[in-house]
Amino acid sequence: MKLYFSSGACSLAPHIALLEAGLPFELEKVDLKAKLTASGADFTAINSKGYVPALVMDNGQLLTEGAAVLQYIADQKPEAGLAPAVGSPARYQLQEWLTFISSEIHKPMGSMFNPAQSADWKAAVTTTLGKRLDWLNKQLEGNEYVLENRFSVADAYLFTVLNWSNFVGFSLAQWPQVQAFMARVAARPQVVVALKAEGLI
């Protein structure tokens, strides 16, 4: 497998998942502005969507969209327990979490990096994100992780997109369970490996 990534971007989640699963993989960094890979290839020729994450699967085909990439990785090593079994009720709950993280947190939090974001737009995003984090904070009461209280690819994704709060001036201080979750995930040995590999710590 080969993961195309950009430091600290949403591709950090599959990077963490690959490490947590203990699977062999290659990494190639992408300059998202220039749309060039570290080896000088045109990234849009690899992924015509032009964004990360993009994973070359073991059969050589490209898979994009974080929620799909994360589930593919988890399913390559079921014994690592990063996703419930396909077809089980818990698997649909994992998909519920991945969809929630993608649409309700990833995209609004990501919009805060946009230099064209107006003050009104930023205020609206901040309000909506606050409601989502109020809800998330309650879900984490008494739970170390979001699904069945064990680490899954949903936690890797949630950690990745909430980590952007450090870069966009969005404090998590109002949500103590969320803050504790971030510290818990950041302390996992394979997460530390991923953060170091991406130059984030």
Ligand SMILES: N[C@@H](CCC(=O)N[C@@H](CS)C(=O)NCC(=O)O)C(=O)O
């Ligand atoms: N729908 C995609 C969105 C991926 C995405 O937002 N990627 C960002 C980094 S976090 C990116 O590569 N942006 C560069 C661009 O769109 O040109 C997914 O869920 O994987």
